[in-house]
Every structure is written in structure tokens, then in C-alpha cells.
Amino acid sequence: MNASAARTYDEIINDDRAPEEDKRRAKADSLLGHMAALLFQRGHLQLVQQLRQVRAAGIEYDPQDQTLDLWLDFDPADFAGLSESAQDDLREIFERVSRRLAYGIDWIGFRETMPSVGPDWREQLHGMLNGNRPTNQARRAMPETxxxxxxxxxxxxxxxxxxxxxxxxxxxxxxxxxxxxxxxxxxxxxxxxxxxxxxxxxxxxxxxxxxxxxxxxxxxxxxxxxxxxxxxxxxxxxxxxxxxxxxxxxxxxxxxxxxxxxxxxxxxx
The missing domain is CATH 3.40.1350.10 (Trna Endonuclease; Chain: A, domain 1)
Incomplete structure (x- = not known):
């Protein structure tokens, strides 16, 4: 069975022929899903809502600490609404889930999404400053078309x-x-x-x-x-x-x- 045909996270993660990137992606999404489900069971619906605002979840290697870290990316406005208390609560639930799943992921971080820009960013910025942008998406700085x-x-x-x-x-x-x-x-x-x-x-x-x-x-x-x-x-x-x-x-x-x-x-x- 290849990674694309796998039906569960475990099948992807334990598939010897699956690319390492697919395994990391499966682990990140599994961690996010298990965190949301456990928070839901506890009745912490506000935190579940904030996890649903995650734009991307990925696992990255930190060469300084030599650890694998889970990063959750949020749109800037959603990130601004993620309080220190909420981050602490999410770290606690992450640690509990990460220990149980034993994926070897040591840390969780929260950050804003990075805008996607190209060599024409000056023209794009000029157009957006002069009103040439989707008017219902004003919170997203420098969006892709x-x-x-x-x-x-x-x-x-x-x-x-x-x-x-x-x-x-x-x-x-x-x-x-x-x-x-x-x-x-x-x-x-x-x-x-x-x-x-x-x-x-x-x-x-x-x-x-x-x-x-x-x-x-x-x-x-x-x-x-x-x-x-x-x-x-x-x-x-x-x-x-x-x-x-x-x-x-x-x-x-x-x-x-x-x-x-x-x-x-x-x-x-």
C-alpha cells in the first residue's frame, strides 16, 4: 500500500515506502486532530474553535536544539486573538497527546502565516494600497492572487x-x-x-x-x-x-x- 492509498495515519506513518515528508504531514495532522478531539471531550470548545483556525500544521527540525517541532500557522488576526493563556492550554494538551502517540515530536509553536510574495511584490503592494484587492479580505496582507x-x-x-x-x-x-x-x-x-x-x-x-x-x-x-x-x-x-x-x-x-x-x-x- 502506498501513502496515497493509506486510510489511516498509522498506515501512512508506518509505510516504509512512504516519503518522509508524507509521514511528517500525517503526524502533524494527527497531532492536531487528536488535540482537537481531546479538548472537545473536555468541553473546551473555545480552544477547539481556535484549532480550527489553523491554516497549516507542519513538523520542522530545529538544528540548534536537535528536536522535531510542531508549528501551527494562523492568519495574523487569528494569531492576535490567541492569548498567552490559550497557548499555554494548547501546549499542555499537545504534551499529553504527543506522549501518548509517541511520534517523537518534542515541542509546539504558534506563528503567523508567512505571506507569499514574488519579484513583483512592489507592484502588488502598490495595487493593494490603491484599492486593487479583494475588499472582504483586508486582514490578509500581501495575499496571493x-x-x-x-x-x-x-x-x-x-x-x-x-x-x-x-x-x-x-x-x-x-x-x-x-x-x-x-x-x-x-x-x-x-x-x-x-x-x-x-x-x-x-x-x-x-x-x-x-x-x-x-x-x-x-x-x-x-x-x-x-x-x-x-x-x-x-x-x-x-x-x-x-x-x-x-x-x-x-x-x-x-x-x-x-x-x-x-x-x-x-x-x-
Missing amino acids: PKFLEDCLAFTNAGEMRVYRALKHLQEKELPPEETISIFPLPFGRVPGRTCEPDVVVAYKGRAGVLEIDGPHHRVRRAVDTSRDHLFRDAGFAFVDRITVETVDDPEELMASLKRFLRRLRESG
């Missing part, structure tokens, strides 16, 4: 852009101009205790609602996402709803779900 971009708005995947296009169709084609909606994809803001980035915020009939787009990558999803939904409601949003990845892939079901979301948002309060 977004793969999914429409109406000067950036999206992290094709599913988010499908939802945006469907909402825009409702906004421009089906709802009357005097009673239509506003759409805010991936806005960044503050709720009590943390910064966050809802997938879509929609304003309709004097009410604001949050629409979250679920995906198959969510770990320990149900209880954590329920806690996040409650947080949005407590922070003033009139209605919070979710769309599954299966719905996103079905245009008719997606449109029906969005109309149901707008109806419930209109009737909320």
Missing part, C-alpha cells in the same frame, strides 16, 4: 462562490429592488471573546443573518458548530443557518435552501 474571485470579492473555495452567485441571483433577478438583500461574503469581525469570520452575512428586511457552509473536512463538527451558531445569535444576529456540501453541489437544492433561509430570516425576531 485569489483563485476564486468575483465582484472584487475573494472566496476560499468553489462552493462558497456558488453560494454567493445563487444569492446574487436572488438579489438581482428575483427580489424587488426596494426589498432585496445585501451579501457580505467572509466578513471579518469581533464577537465576545474572539474574532471570527462567518462564511456569509446576509441583510434582509431589517435583519442580519449568518449562513455557514459546511464541508466534509470539519472535525468534531456538530457540537462545535452548534456552539459557534449560539455565539452568533447571542452577538445579535437574527438567524443562523447551515448549508451542507451536498446541497452546494445541487443547484436546485441550493436555491431552495437559500429561499428557506431568507424566509426564516424575514420571520425571525
Whole structure:
């Protein structure tokens, strides 16, 4: 069995023919997943949410101390919201998990993601300073050119852009101009205790609602996402709803779900 066909972390890590980089990647993701699951079992949902903000997890060799270290990379705003107390709690859970898994990883560190720049960085920076950048992604300094971009708005995947296009169709084609909606994809803001980035915020009939787009990558999803939904409601949003990845892939079901979301948002309060 090669690394790409392996179904578990152990199969990848113990595969003698697997590249060392694949083994390190599997160990990093396994550590991250076990940390999140153990924190979830303890009921520390805020820390689980912060682990879900990790953009990349990797194992690197420290030549000075001759150790293998786990590094967790966060977007700058998410990193700024990671308190010293939270880092201490994550180090404690890492040490417990690392000892049990016996991967030989000695230390965990937290850092901001490094922007990706090329020789044209001066031109990119000039353009961004003059407004030529995705307007809903202002917190990400010097981003790579977004793969999914429409109406000067950036999206992290094709599913988010499908939802945006469907909402825009409702906004421009089906709802009357005097009673239509506003759409805010991936806005960044503050709720009590943390910064966050809802997938879509929609304003309709004097009410604001949050629409979250679920995906198959969510770990320990149900209880954590329920806690996040409650947080949005407590922070003033009139209605919070979710769309599954299966719905996103079905245009008719997606449109029906969005109309149901707008109806419930209109009737909320």
C-alpha cells in the first residue's frame, strides 16, 4: 500500500515506502486532530474553535536544539486573538497527546502565516494600497492572487462562490429592488471573546443573518458548530443557518435552501 492509498495515519506513518515528508504531514495532522478531539471531550470548545483556525500544521527540525517541532500557522488576526493563556492550554494538551502517540515530536509553536510574495511584490503592494484587492479580505496582507474571485470579492473555495452567485441571483433577478438583500461574503469581525469570520452575512428586511457552509473536512463538527451558531445569535444576529456540501453541489437544492433561509430570516425576531 502506498501513502496515497493509506486510510489511516498509522498506515501512512508506518509505510516504509512512504516519503518522509508524507509521514511528517500525517503526524502533524494527527497531532492536531487528536488535540482537537481531546479538548472537545473536555468541553473546551473555545480552544477547539481556535484549532480550527489553523491554516497549516507542519513538523520542522530545529538544528540548534536537535528536536522535531510542531508549528501551527494562523492568519495574523487569528494569531492576535490567541492569548498567552490559550497557548499555554494548547501546549499542555499537545504534551499529553504527543506522549501518548509517541511520534517523537518534542515541542509546539504558534506563528503567523508567512505571506507569499514574488519579484513583483512592489507592484502588488502598490495595487493593494490603491484599492486593487479583494475588499472582504483586508486582514490578509500581501495575499496571493485569489483563485476564486468575483465582484472584487475573494472566496476560499468553489462552493462558497456558488453560494454567493445563487444569492446574487436572488438579489438581482428575483427580489424587488426596494426589498432585496445585501451579501457580505467572509466578513471579518469581533464577537465576545474572539474574532471570527462567518462564511456569509446576509441583510434582509431589517435583519442580519449568518449562513455557514459546511464541508466534509470539519472535525468534531456538530457540537462545535452548534456552539459557534449560539455565539452568533447571542452577538445579535437574527438567524443562523447551515448549508451542507451536498446541497452546494445541487443547484436546485441550493436555491431552495437559500429561499428557506431568507424566509426564516424575514420571520425571525
